[in-house]
Amino acid sequence: MLLGIFVSQLDLSEIAALARRATMTPLILALFLYGLDFYLRAVRFWMLLEAVSGRPVPLRAVPGPFIASFGISDLLPLRAGDIFRLAWFQRSMGLPASSVLGAMLIERFYDLSALLLLGGVLFASHLGTATGLTAALGLLLGFMILARLAALIAGRTPTPSGASVARGWKGRIVDGAWATLRSFAILRSSRRQGLFLLLSLTCWILEAGLFLGAWISLGGAIGQWAPAMAAFTASTLGTLVPGLPGHFGTFELFGLAMFRLAGVDRNFGAAVLMLAHLLLWAPTALYALVWLATARRGRHSGQAADQPDGTLR
Secondary structure, three states: OHHHHHHHOOOHHHHHHHHHOOOHHHHHHHHHHHHHHHHHHHHHHHHHHHHHHOOOOOHHHOHHHHHHHHHHHHHOOOOHHHHHHHHHHHHHHOOOHHHHHHHHHHHHHHHHHHHHHHHHHHHHHHHOHHHHHHHHHHHHHHHHHHHHHHHHHHHOOOOOOOHHHHOOHHHHHHHHHHHHHHHHHHHHOHHHHHHHHHHHHHHHHHHHHHHHHHHHHOOOOOOOOHHHHHHHHHHHHHOOOOOOHHHOOHHHHHHHHHHHHOOOOHHHHHHHHHHHHHHHHHHHHHHHHHHHHHHHHHHHHHHHHHOOOOOOO
16 A cells, blocks of 8 residues: 555656666665675674573574575565574574574664664754764663663563473463563673664664665765665664565655655655665565575485485495
8 A cells, every 4th residue: 555655656657767877886886785784784693692592603604594584574474584583593503582582672672773873863963063963972872771771671580480381381481571581681781782783883874875876876966865864764764664575665655755855856766765675675585585495405405315215235
């Protein structure tokens, strides 16, 4: 429905003409930045898994299924990629489900915090240097205080007892929920808080670079980056609204509203949004399909090697 509302506002022939004039160099650079963005996100998740579980986790085993989980969510509804990620890291690495879920929740906390901080800085930049700096520092301090409060609350959660076994599956669910909340205790370290926030901001800036690449490729001026950054922030926050797999419709509609507030031509803004969304969606979706096929073939090959072939030698 939201996608239909977005398309109904556009002149598709003009958007097609704009797309034909796209230059490739900014798009190639944008895809490079996007690849670096996802690698850093995988490194951050690896750090979270080690911190929450208290176990060493091989870094090389994390990027593949981590990136594939995003592609699965881009292809299937109901956040299927999150379910896949939870199950994969629990079963293949023997990590507790509460640790994996806790790492995912902290990841989302920092993603949202960093994105709101980025949006706040963009908004504050229009208020003047002193006011904007004060607002940005206030947001930063607020997020750090919130993280510290979450850590303090996590430290006071009850630990499992033998009574949970007697309570059956309900007791195990309750204990699992408390164990997941206890994951936030790792944020007691101000150094760790700062590191995760810095990594999260870096990831979002790299992803915004992809959006700017689409903007420049279609003829947007490099010096007029503020409307594109504002639209990127609005589009990404718009994906919090439930919608189609890949966030088609929510991403475009919120971004177009921000472009129009900034005085950007409607069809040009829509072309930027559609091109940027394609660049954001296609690589992870294709990666997920290839990775899943490769992982499945590797698993079947391993199973075949473990079984006797039954031939006489």
